[in-house]
Every structure is written in C-alpha cells, then in structure tokens.
Amino acid sequence: MTTTRKFTTEQYNPALFDISQDIIGSLPLTLIKNWLVSEQTQQATLELLEPYKVKGYAISSDSAGLTKLTKQKGLLEILAIINQPKEIVYSVGTAIGGEGVGIWAADNTQMFYPASVQPETLLSALLTIQRQISETCQIKIGLGAHYGEFYYINGGLYGLEADVIEEIAENDTEGGEIVISQGFYELLPENHNFTITQKSEVVTQIGKLFRVVDGPSLTEIPSLNPQYPIPYSEDFYADLLAYGNRLTDTEFGKQLADKYLQNKVVVLIERETEEAQSHEIGMFTNLALTAELKDTGLQLLQKYNGVEVKVVGSIGIYVFDEADTALNFAQAFRQELAAQNIASRTGIDAGSILLFDLAAGGRDIAGNPVNVASKMAQDKGQFGKLYLSSTLKTLVDVSQFTQITYTVSGVEITIYEA
CATH class of the missing domain: 3.30.70.1230 (Nucleotide cyclase, GGDEF domain)
Incomplete structure (x- = not known):
C-alpha cells in the first residue's frame, strides 16, 4: 500500500513524545517527532538522517x-x-x-x-x-x-x-x-x-x-x-546459564518454571505496512504509524486492565489476565486503528509465558502463545480480521467466529476468525 499522507504531531497524545520515553525498544520517538514537524520531503528526511x-x-x-x-x-x-x-x-x-x-x-x-x-x-x-x-x-x-x-x-x-x-x-x-x-x-x-x-x-x-x-x-x-x-534480568540470566549446564535436571527446570513463568492471554496486533516514494520516507512513515500503534494501545490500556509488552516494527504485543478483557481490547483496538485508516490483523492465544523487564527500559516476552498468535495473524491472517486459537474457545464465546482448519509445519490446527 503506497501512501502520500502527511503526518502531524496533533495525531498523537503529547505525552507520547516525552523525552523520558525515548528509551523504548527500537522506537526512536524523539527522531520521529523531529520528522513530523519537518517538511517530510526526501531532502528534509535525508538531512535528518545524515x-x-x-x-x-x-x-x-x-x-x-x-x-x-x-x-x-x-x-x-x-x-x-x-x-x-x-x-x-x-x-x-x-x-x-x-x-x-x-x-x-x-x-x-x-x-x-x-x-x-x-x-x-x-x-x-x-x-x-x-x-x-x-x-x-x-x-x-x-x-x-x-x-x-x-x-x-x-x-x-x-x-x-x-x-x-x-x-x-x-x-x-x-x-x-x-x-x-x-x-x-x-x-x-x-x-x-x-x-x-x-x-x-x-x-x-x-x-x-x-x-x-x-x-x-x-x-x-x-x-x-x-x-x-x-x-x-541478572537473576534470571544467572539461573538460565545454570540451567544450560544441567538441562537434564528436570527438578531444577520445574523450580525455575514455577519461579518465572506466568499464565497470560497474549494479544499480538500487526498494522499494515505502507510504502512511499523513497525508502527513507517510507521508513519514517512506518515509524510514525508504529507510534500511532503505540499511542492507541496506551490510551486503550487505561480502560482495559492489561500490560503493553512492546511496540516495535509493525507489531504491538499486550498481555492480560482475563480472556474476555483481552478480546474486548483487541476489538476496540481494531476499531480505533480502522478509524485512523490503518488496517490491522490480530492473533490471540493463552498459556505459559516469560515476561521480563529490559535493562534499557520497556519489556519483552517469550513463550509459545506469542508464536501461535504470530502464526495466526502474520502467517495466515487477513488484514481487518481477528484470530483466536483453539485454547481461547474454552475461555470466550466463539459463536460469532468462523472456524478454520489448516496445516502448519505438518501439524493441523483449528482457529477462529472474525
């Protein structure tokens, strides 16, 4: 999708560009703001990047x-x-x-x-x-x-x-x-x-x-x-190194799992990527769209009891304790992005995850629910659609969803689309 849209800082919550937030992952918010207030031409973009x-x-x-x-x-x-x-x-x-x-x-x-x-x-x-x-x-x-x-x-x-x-x-x-x-x-x-x-x-x-x-x-x-x-964290990494030297010690593995792993509902949202007349302008266009993704999520999380894990590239990842809340959040998010002319696709799964704070600020996540959510949305999903794993069938009402069965890596899986 090629865009010629003009971005302005007025599209965002002003608090998003707080200098204190410019350590978040690989989203350079201060640089994005500088581009938003520039001419957004190729020359202005190259001068900003020099x-x-x-x-x-x-x-x-x-x-x-x-x-x-x-x-x-x-x-x-x-x-x-x-x-x-x-x-x-x-x-x-x-x-x-x-x-x-x-x-x-x-x-x-x-x-x-x-x-x-x-x-x-x-x-x-x-x-x-x-x-x-x-x-x-x-x-x-x-x-x-x-x-x-x-x-x-x-x-x-x-x-x-x-x-x-x-x-x-x-x-x-x-x-x-x-x-x-x-x-x-x-x-x-x-x-x-x-x-x-x-x-x-x-x-x-x-x-x-x-x-x-x-x-x-x-x-x-x-x-x-x-x-x-x-x-x-230093503590987790020390335990991980210790575990790497004793992978056959199932009791130690169970102790670490009890200590660090949590059961959560994972929501992965991918926005559509846009192209521009040059790669550099396209790069900033998509960074600006990622900032909109982040801004929308932060505002919705004030209503829904969840946690932003990270917003990077074209995706945002969020975790929730309750499946119903996660689904309501995802549906509201899709609606908010659509109102900004941003197409999205979403995957939701639940299960055991590792959620950890990054030393430079922000968080990250590991676990099969993230992989499943990504495969449903990014590998097989259509923009404008929302996908639930078979695990979610036992946690929320899927009567308004369409059941889909397909094979990935030789394994048949069933998901629900709406």
Whole structure:
C-alpha cells in the first residue's frame, strides 16, 4: 500500500513524545517527532538522517529447526538452548571489533562491524562462529552478511540495506550457512583463501548473493563472553546459564518454571505496512504509524486492565489476565486503528509465558502463545480480521467466529476468525 499522507504531531497524545520515553525498544520517538514537524520531503528526511549514517558490515543470524524443538521441549529449555549460539556470535564478533545491535530477546542476532575490519578477518570469524556452534550447540544458525551504508539509530540498524540483509538471513539461509552480499564479496582480494560460490541467479536489492563454503578459521578462538545484549534480568540470566549446564535436571527446570513463568492471554496486533516514494520516507512513515500503534494501545490500556509488552516494527504485543478483557481490547483496538485508516490483523492465544523487564527500559516476552498468535495473524491472517486459537474457545464465546482448519509445519490446527 503506497501512501502520500502527511503526518502531524496533533495525531498523537503529547505525552507520547516525552523525552523520558525515548528509551523504548527500537522506537526512536524523539527522531520521529523531529520528522513530523519537518517538511517530510526526501531532502528534509535525508538531512535528518545524515548524522546517523554509518558504513560497515551488518551481520544478521536466524536459527534453524527451532519450530520442531518447541514441540519437544519446554520454554526455559528452549531459551537455554538458543542462548548458546548467541554467546558464540557475540564472543567471536566483539573479539575482532564488532558490536551487538539491539536487544537479542529472540533466537536471532545482529552485529555491526566498522569498515576498518578486514573482510578476510570477518569471514574467518563467521566460519569460526559456525564451526563452534556446530560442535557445541543443539541448534544451528544461518548467517547473512553485507557491506554497505546504514543508519544507526537508538541502538538499531535502519535503512534499505539493513532490512534486506536481515530478511535474507531469516528467509534465505539454512542452518550452518554463511551468505554474503555482492558488496562484501567485492571487498575480498583476488588471492583470498576462501571457497565461495554464487548462491543463485537471483539478484536482490543489494546485488548478487554468495555462499561461503570453506576457508580458514581465526587463528585463536576467543574465550566465551556471555554478556551479549541480554534482555533478561541478572537473576534470571544467572539461573538460565545454570540451567544450560544441567538441562537434564528436570527438578531444577520445574523450580525455575514455577519461579518465572506466568499464565497470560497474549494479544499480538500487526498494522499494515505502507510504502512511499523513497525508502527513507517510507521508513519514517512506518515509524510514525508504529507510534500511532503505540499511542492507541496506551490510551486503550487505561480502560482495559492489561500490560503493553512492546511496540516495535509493525507489531504491538499486550498481555492480560482475563480472556474476555483481552478480546474486548483487541476489538476496540481494531476499531480505533480502522478509524485512523490503518488496517490491522490480530492473533490471540493463552498459556505459559516469560515476561521480563529490559535493562534499557520497556519489556519483552517469550513463550509459545506469542508464536501461535504470530502464526495466526502474520502467517495466515487477513488484514481487518481477528484470530483466536483453539485454547481461547474454552475461555470466550466463539459463536460469532468462523472456524478454520489448516496445516502448519505438518501439524493441523483449528482457529477462529472474525
């Protein structure tokens, strides 16, 4: 959906742009406000972004085989398992001059390396990471690497090139694979010691893609540094590390589950993404829409007894104690967004979750209800619709909903649409 709409600060509650709130996740509220009061032209947008421009390498990763594992293991065991590759990515990366980007709450990671890092050194580091993970971890990751220009804003990488390599890592890599962009490949000297093949004939928005098949590791393997951009409290992370060393201790696992996990109803709302005449204006347009998503949620939560977990990208996640309240909130939210000409789709599930405060402010969440809500809304849902899991059938009246059955990852599931 392409937009030419003009945004103003009057569309929002003034309290949203309080400077004290500008630490929330990756939503840079002060920068958004500066854009709202600008001309919102391409030139004005580029001038606003200029101080944030950086050149270097963006490296993103995504886990492989996690969906299968979540059907076999409990939440805390999954968190302990995905913790191990993150430690390796961070330890090796920081040893050669990289830095962690964002908060690594999920199973993916992102690192930024300055242009001063040699491409051969970085490739050896990526091979070292994959070999270490293969030897010591229960899951594998795919790595996507690109050399280019990005905007480093509020602890996150923005811009077309950052978005593309993150999407490639998530959708176009396999476990154990290293994929580099044309920009990265062309930095390598002709006499490099790596075995590299072109991945396919497909040319992306950042050029051709190449697969790194083999090559030298780093001469020294860095010692493990577990202090990656951790989303958890110190106490929980200490327990998680302890659990990672004794995963077969079911009694200890049960103690941690009783201590940290809660049963909640999870509401995940995704707004429609809008395009603009340039990527930079589109970036701010969608940040402004995310700010509207956040603003609408905060105002509705004054009426409904729930908690905002986070609003980032195109989604907002909220938790409630009661299913009826969660459903009423979701229906009111859909109506409010529609009145602002913002289409949305919503997934609601209930079950065991881990809810935690972030060190930099805000919250995050882990647990199967989040995954189920996302799969219903984002993977299969239509904009304008609301989806309930089969768990919600026992908690709310679904007589006005349409029952739908389909198969995801070989498993047949039943959901309810309205």
